[in-house]
Amino acid sequence: MVDIDAAFAxxxxxxxxxxxxxxxxxxxxxxxxxxxxxxxxxxxxxAKSFARIFYxxxxxxxLAIMECPEASEKTEQGDELSIDFDAGIIKNxxxxxSYKAEPFPEFIKNIIKADGLLKSLKNSLGR
Amino acid sequence: MAMTMSQKILATHAGLPEVKAGQxxxxxxxxxxxxxxxxxxxxNEFEKHGFDSIFDKDKISIVLDHFTPNKDIKAAxxxxxxxxxxxxxxxxxxxxxxxxxxEHALLPEKGLVASGEVIIGADSHxxxxxxxxxxxxxxxxxxxxxxxxxxxxxxxxxxxxxxxxTSKPNKWVSGKDIILHIIGKIxxxxxxxxxxxxxxxxxxxxxxxxxxxxxxxxxxxxxKNGIFPVDEKAKAYMKYKVTRNYNIYExxxxxxxxxxxEMDLATIKPTVAFPHLPSNTKTVDEIVNINIDQVIIxxxxxxxLEDLAIAAEILKNRKVAQGVRAIIIPAxxxxxxxxxxxxxxxxxxxxxxAVSTPTCGPCLGGHMGIMAAGExxxxxxxxxxxxxxxxxxxxxxxxxxxxxxxSAVLGKIAAPFALE
Numbered sequence: 444m445v446d447i448d449a450a451f452a453x454x455x456x457x458x459x460x461x462x463x464x465x466x467x468x469x470x471x472x473x474x475x476x477x478x479x480x481x482x483x484x485x486x487x488x489x490a491k492s493f494a495r496i497f498y499x500x501x502x503x504x505x506l507a508i509m510e511c512p513e514a515s516e517k518t519e520q521g522d523e524l525s526i527d528f529d530a531g532i533i534k535n536x537x538x539x540x541s542y543k544a545e546p547f548p549e550f551i552k553n554i555i556k557a558d559g560l561l562k563s564l565k566n567s568l569g570r
Numbered sequence: 571m572a573m574t575m576s577q578k579i580l581a582t583h584a585g586l587p588e589v590k591a592g593q594x595x596x597x598x599x600x601x602x603x604x605x606x607x608x609x610x611x612x613x614n615e616f617e618k619h620g621f622d623s624i625f626d627k628d629k630i631s632i633v634l635d636h637f638t639p640n641k642d643i644k645a646a647x648x649x650x651x652x653x654x655x656x657x658x659x660x661x662x663x664x665x666x667x668x669x670x671x672x673e674h675a676l677l678p679e680k681g682l683v684a685s686g687e688v689i690i691g692a693d694s695h696x697x698x699x700x701x702x703x704x705x706x707x708x709x710x711x712x713x714x715x716x717x718x719x720x721x722x723x724x725x726x727x728x729x730x731x732x733x734x735x736t737s738k739p740n741k742w743v744s745g746k747d748i749i750l751h752i753i754g755k756i757x758x759x760x761x762x763x764x765x766x767x768x769x770x771x772x773x774x775x776x777x778x779x780x781x782x783x784x785x786x787x788x789x790x791x792x793x794k795n796g797i798f799p800v801d802e803k804a805k806a807y808m809k810y811k812v813t814r815n816y817n818i819y820e821x822x823x824x825x826x827x828x829x830x831x832e833m834d835l836a837t838i839k840p841t842v843a844f845p846h847l848p849s850n851t852k853t854v855d856e857i858v859n860i861n862i863d864q865v866i867i868x869x870x871x872x873x874x875l876e877d878l879a880i881a882a883e884i885l886k887n888r889k890v891a892q893g894v895r896a897i898i899i900p901a902x903x904x905x906x907x908x909x910x911x912x913x914x915x916x917x918x919x920x921x922x923x924a925v926s927t928p929t930c931g932p933c934l935g936g937h938m939g940i941m942a943a944g945e946x947x948x949x950x951x952x953x954x955x956x957x958x959x960x961x962x963x964x965x966x967x968x969x970x971x972x973x974x975x976x977s978a979v980l981g982k983i984a985a986p987f988a989l990e
Binding site: 466469473474492494495496498499500502503504545547548550551554559560561562564565 | 594615618621710711716726794
């Protein structure tokens with residue numbers, strides 16, 4: 444994040460939402476990229492599109508992500524958002540707007556809610 | 571609804587009558603692959619989460635190929651961890667030094683991957699098996715851990731680009747030149763998240779080794795997978811290697827493609843990707859006097875028997891130029907033996923090349939050919955990112971085995987025509 448906002452690491456707060464553009468997360472096939480975003484307290488990443496492996500890895504480690512071009516275009520720095528993850532609806536409280544994203548199917552939601560793929564598998568296996 | 575070849579394979583493995591681009595599905599996998607770098611991470615995740623069984627000991631492959639024969643203590647520890655895990659769970663397809671080869675050359679050779687199957691591997695170039703008409707793609711280590719435990723993976727069904735290949739490539743033009751040409755045309759994200767489906771009568775003029783090289787580099791255009799139709803050549807390749815039944819899928823005639831590219835193979839020239847992106851291509855006739863320090867012929871892209879045959883044809887009764895180190899790495903033990911029987915290894919050594927045991931080695935800057943500051947290598951590998959094969963000021967030029975061998979003889983980047 445240093446390249447976009449040098450002060451990011453200092454000001455990010457628990458529950459913050461990152462809104463990105465196209466091909467978000469490009470350049471890293473490692474799980475460290477979404478892990479560090481998750482560890483910084485970010486609750487969700489919204490983007491127009493995600494780089495392939497970043498998309499997989501985010502879900503697999505339990506970082507909430509949403510693909511929503513409209514939210515990506517209309518949201519500005521500092522806007523307050525409220526996300527209904529199950530329904531795939533992003534409300535921009537500051538602007539009083541609502542954006543529709545494709546909600547994830549149940550099994551993907553379960554992975555994210557369980558805090559990652561392996562934990563969700565453990566839960567479903569009942570072990 | 572009409573489906574592409576990749577979509578049909580995924581639908582079958584998900585137990586669904588149809589799937590469409592963008593849909594998220596859970597699918598059964600026929601093979602889960604890892605190497606000596608990615609498997610330890612997967613093992614740690616697997617154990618941390620308390621898993622204590624694997625889904626099928628015959629459907630996991632662990633190949634120690636990246637830093638082997640072990641280059642340092644850390645590499646040795648990673649190999650040791652894989653060895654212990656493979657032994658504990660009696661993993662059938664565990665390949666250690668002496669049997670191993672570069673994973674994406676080894677699995678097809680051993681008949682462990684086949685047409686119509688779904689394969690995931692914790693390695694970017696897992697897409698190689700699309701040459702056999704399989705759906706195969708690179709994933710993360712968590713996916714590998716989950717795959718080993720459950721035999722399943724989730725996928726976002728890819729849209730597709732169609733490449734309609736016509737006519738026959740000219741002498742000295744191989745699958746490597748074709749895929750470099752395509753990546754040069756569409757860019758490193760030109761096929762992002764999509765399938766690259768190669769079709770048309772031109773496919774029949776491509777050898778299996780050409781197809782492996784092309785499917786292998788689909789990821790360098792950002793693709794999720796590259797895939798070829800299964801013709802007589804592909805069936806002949808699998809005939810004695812694959813002992814189980816396999817299924818052949820064809821795209822529906824009215825399947826939807828985001829783009830269709832027409833490619834006349836006869837117009838494609840030997841092509842080289844300049845530093846530092848696989849899409850930064852030039853044809854050999856555009857290149858003037860780039861002196862080189864090293865040549866690498868090998869890797870999961872171009873370390874197969876036909877690649878070595880082409881290199882041997884060029885290096886026979888010739889010498890590697892003064893000041894150039896030429897390193898030849900047959901991709902598997904079987905390829906090594908065949909190259910030996912056919913006299914290729916004699917040819918290479920007499921020409922002044924070093925011949926290595928199979929390893930990924932220099933391709934990822936591991937070992938066996940690392941560059942100093944400012945050096946230049948012509949390599950038959952697949953990635954030429956900054957610093958990938960050594961110092962950050964060193965340069966990698968990606969090329970076919972023919973161009974690499976001719977460059978070794980001339981000491982500068984050249985096509986074999988320059989020797990005629």
